[in-house]
Amino acid sequence: MTATNTFLKNNLYWVLLSILILAPFGAFLLQVVKTLFASSGRPLSDIAVMALTGWKELLLVLGYGLVFFCLLLNKSRGFKLNSLDKALIVLMVAGVVYGYLVSPNWKQIVFGFRYDFLVFLFYLLARFVKIDWLTLKKILKILVWASVPIFIFGLLQTFIFPKGFMEIFGYSNIPSATGNPIPPYHLIGPNIVRAMGTFPGPNSLAMYSAFIFLTTIFLGKQILKNWQRYFVAGLSLITLLATFSRAHLVSLLGALALGFIFFQFIPLAKSKIAKIYPTIVTVVLLAVMAFIVAATFALSSFSLNKNAGAGGDLLIRPVSTQAHTFYREKAWEVIKTKPWGSGLGTAGLATTNTGGEVFNPESWPIQMVYEFGWLGLLMILLILYVFMVFILREYQQAKDKIFWRYFFTSFLAIFLSANFLPSWFEATSLMWWMVFGLFITSNEIYEKKN
Numbered sequence: 324m325t326a327t328n329t330f331l332k333n334n335l336y337w338v339l340l341s342i343l344i345l346a347p348f349g350a351f352l353l354q355v356v357k358t359l360f361a362s363s364g365r366p367l368s369d370i371a372v373m374a375l376t377g378w379k380e381l382l383l384v385l386g387y388g389l390v391f392f393c394l395l396l397n398k399s400r401g402f403k404l405n406s407l408d409k410a411l412i413v414l415m416v417a418g419v420v421y422g423y424l425v426s427p428n429w430k431q432i433v434f435g436f437r438y439d440f441l442v443f444l445f446y447l448l449a450r451f452v453k454i455d456w457l458t459l460k461k462i463l464k465i466l467v468w469a470s471v472p473i474f475i476f477g478l479l480q481t482f483i484f485p486k487g488f489m490e491i492f493g494y495s496n497i498p499s500a501t502g503n504p505i506p507p508y509h510l511i512g513p514n515i516v517r518a519m520g521t522f523p524g525p526n527s528l529a530m531y532s533a534f535i536f537l538t539t540i541f542l543g544k545q546i547l548k549n550w551q552r553y554f555v556a557g558l559s560l561i562t563l564l565a566t567f568s569r570a571h572l573v574s575l576l577g578a579l580a581l582g583f584i585f586f587q588f589i590p591l592a593k594s595k596i597a598k599i600y601p602t603i604v605t606v607v608l609l610a611v612m613a614f615i616v617a618a619t620f621a622l623s624s625f626s627l628n629k630n631a632g633a634g635g636d637l638l639i640r641p642v643s644t645q646a647h648t649f650y651r652e653k654a655w656e657v658i659k660t661k662p663w664g665s666g667l668g669t670a671g672l673a674t675t676n677t678g679g680e681v682f683n684p685e686s687w688p689i690q691m692v693y694e695f696g697w698l699g700l701l702m703i704l705l706i707l708y709v710f711m712v713f714i715l716r717e718y719q720q721a722k723d724k725i726f727w728r729y730f731f732t733s734f735l736a737i738f739l740s741a742n743f744l745p746s747w748f749e750a751t752s753l754m755w756w757m758v759f760g761l762f763i764t765s766n767e768i769y770e771k772k773n
C-alpha cells in the first residue's frame with residue numbers, strides 16, 4: 324500500500340513538472356507537428372489536433388486521477404484548505420453557476436471556464452504535491468535555464484531571421500483572429516518583427532520574460548551563480564524589450580515600484596498597526612490597481628497623429644492603440660445594456676471555439692465584467708483582496724521572507740499584464756500559479772519543521 328501510494332505521488336510530481344517545462348513550447352510544438360504530418364501527406368485528424376491543443380488539460384485530468392487514488396489510499400483530504408484556496412473554489416463554482424443562469428450554453432461555459440478559471444485547478448493540483456524547498460529551488464532553476472533558448476530564439480526572430488522565417492514551421496502568413504500564431508500580425512511598420520519565441524505571440528513572450536526576470540532578480544542568489552543570474556536577467560530584459568510590448572514593460576515596472584513601496588516604506592509603521600496592516604495595505608493596493616486599470620482604459624482611447632514619426636510608432640503605435648480602443652469601447656457598450664453580464668464564454672478566446680462572432684476585448688478584467696456584469700468586477704476584487712491579505716499575513720510570520728516578496732511582486736506583474744491579455748490561461752500565468760501552489764505546500768512543511 325505504501326509503495327503504491329509513493330508511486331502515485333511521484334508520478335503526480337512528474338505530471339506537474341512536465342506541464343511546467345513544456346508550457347512555453349506548446350504553441351510552437353503544435354505548429355511543428357502539424358507541419359510534419361501535413362508534409363508527409365497525412366494531415367492530423369481534428370481529434371489529434373484537439374489533443375495537441377489541449378495536452379495541458381489531459382495532463383490535468385491525469386493529475387487529478389492520481390490525486391483521487393492517493394486520497395483513496397490515504398483516506399485523507401490531502402491538504403488543509405487555506406483562505407485563498409477556499410476563495411478560488413467559491414469563485415469557480417459561482418462563475419459556472421451564474422454563467423449558466425445568464426446564458427445556459429454548455430459549450431460556451433466549458434470554453435469560458437477554460438480561459439477564465441481553469442488555471443486555478445492547476446494551482447490546486449500543485450497544492451497536492453508535497454516537496455521540500457530544495458526540490459522547489461531545483462524546479463525553479465530548471466525553469467530559468469529552459470527560458471534561455473526561448474529568449475535567444477525570440478531575439479533571432481527580431482534581429483537576424485527574415486520576416487517569413489516562421490513559415491518554415493507551419494505558421495500562417497494570413498492575419499486571423501482564431502488564436503493561431505501569425506508573425507506578420509505582429510509587425511511594427513513594414514520591417515520590424517516583434518519577438519514571440521515559441522509562444523503564440525509577442526505579448527505572451529513578454530509576460531514570460533517579465534516572469535523569468537523577476538524570478539532571477541528575487542531568487543537568483545538561491546538558485547544560480549552570480550554571472551548566471553546577471554546573464555539570464557539581462558537576456559530576459561532584452562527579450563522583453565524586443566517584444567515591443569508597452570503594456571508588459573509597464574506592468575513589470577509598476578509591480579517593482581509597488582513591491583518596493585510596500586516592503587521598504589510601509590513596514591516602518593506596521594508595528595503600530597500590525598493586526599490591520601494587511602487589510603490597510605490591500606485597500607491601498609486595490610485603489611492603486613483600480614487607478615491603473617482606469618488609466619489603461621483611458622489611455623487606450625488616446626490617439627496619436629499618424630505622422631508622429633518612427634519614435635511615436637514604436638512607443639504609441641496608433642493603429643494598435645485604435646484597435647484596442649475599438650474593442651474596449653464595443654465591450655463597454657454591451658456592458659451598459661447588460662449590467663448583469665452576457666454569460667460565461669461570450670467574450671475573449673472562448674469565442675474562437677464556440678462559433679458565431681469572435682469578440683476579444685483583450686483585457687481579462689473587461690472580459691470578466693462583460694461576461695458577469697458588475698458581479699465580474701466583484702470577482703476580480705475578491706481575488707485581489709484575498710490574495711493580498713493572505714500573502715501579507717504570511718509574510719509577517721515567515722522566517723524566510725524573500726519568497727513572499729517574490730510572489731507578491733510577480734503576482735502584481737501577472738495581474739497588471741492580464742489587463743492587456745484576454746485570460747489567465749496564458750502559459751506564464753499557468754506556470755506562476757502552479758509554482759505558487761508548490762511553494763505554499765512546501766512552505767507549510769518547512770514552517771512545521773522549524
